[in-house]
Amino acid sequence: MTMLAKRIGGADPTQVLNQLSNMTAGVEPIATAEYQLRINRACQLMRQQGIAALYLNAGTNLLYFTGTHWYASERLVGAILTAEGELHYLAPVFEIGTLAGFQEVSGPVHGWEEHESPYQLFMQLLDELGIAPDASIGLDEATAFFIVDGLQQLAGSRKLVNGSAVTALCRRQKSAAELSIMQRAMDMTLLVHQAVAQILYEGITTREVEAFIDEAHRRVGAPAGSYFCIVLFGPDSAFPHGVKTPKPLAQGDMVLIDTGCRLHDYVSDITRSYVFGTPTPRQTAIWQLEKQAQAAAFAAAQLGQPCGSVDDAARRVLTAAGLGPDYQLPGLPHRTGHGIGLDIHEWPYLVRGNATPLQVGMCFSNEPMICIPGEFGVRLEDHFYMTEQGPRWFTEPADAIDDPFGWQR
Secondary structure, three states: OOOOOOOOOOOOHHHHHHOOOOOOOOOOOOOHHHHHHHHHHHHHHHHHHOEEEEEEEOOHHHHHHHOOOOOOOOOOOEEEEEOOOOEEEEEEHHHHHHHHHHOOOOOOEEEEOOOOOHHHHHHHHHHHOOOOOOOEEEEOOOOOHHHHHHHHHHOOOOEEEEOHHHHHHHHOOOOHHHHHHHHHHHHHHHHHHHHHHHOOOOOOOHHHHHHHHHHHHHHOOOOOOEEEEEEEEHHHHHOOOOOOOOOOOOOOOEEEEEEEEEEOOEEOOEEEEEEOOOOOHHHHHHHHHHHHHHHHHHHHOOOOOEHHHHHHHHHHHHHHOOOOOOOOOOEOOOOOEEEOOOOOOEEEEEOOOOOOEOOOOOEEEEOOOEEEOOOEEEOOEEEEEEEOOEEEEOOOOOOEOOEOOOOOO
């Protein structure tokens, strides 16, 4: 689509929004057959690791393996997957009808009444499924402590172990279908970034910008609007996740916008930093250094190399320029990147010391942010995924501080 003036600020928000249109055509949600493949892979890993059954709590692990949308609450809702591939759901009796409607992969639902113990039901079900009394039971790593505690009290000789040894190994390498969804979600958010840059004006508040971004995400096809949104101006941009009382926009401010949406349950996440007005030499130099660090991280992301080496590469660039060292400010106070998928932050992480080798299908943010307290911060965040040929960008990095979207090419 053709945006308006293709410049930072001054455009009418309504006109910009009216040029946005739904971008989701041709991108399909995950098919039922893929959920079964995920279950098969989980069972294979469980057998290799001696895990007899895996509990999937309401949330993204339950969604990933079964396609079942359910939120985690104070009531136990989830599923038990055995190493032989049997799938059994647990839920309050009054939720059974609702849960059945959300199942993508069907299975019997075992219910507990409000006065009954779901943990006792859990252990009884293991007995009925023939799970040995001394077997290892994997628990979804996102399971709330009160559930873990309730199960532990009744586990007896059964060993409750961290289920991420199965869940993370399955989820960290994305399929072609997952990558397709994520690519479109990233494309949508990048266009939203271009749109919001055009409507900025002196005095606009972060809330006004956030509201525009939310509506823009809806216009490009995200039903729930923005999944998250961080908008920061000037000195506030030196705080990676914002401040309590953000300032309105002024001439010469660094603008930092970090936002994303959900498409078929998968998350996008892109940050752009640029100046409202004319950049100073200081702003330009730091922005270029950020871009160099991001490029170094991307170049270091090669198959078989440890995830930590990507963080090392970005940090070397910044340290050589006199920032840091390590996590000291001014410099980079956090890891270089995180995995992404159904969760905005998931395994593995591009952080020092992470020996996990880079493999095909892994997806990461690349955001070696530079924070200069009292002045500004610069975060350029794009995501890449690993292919047989090495890393590939979902979205191309920003061009320049005074032309972040390549409008002057």
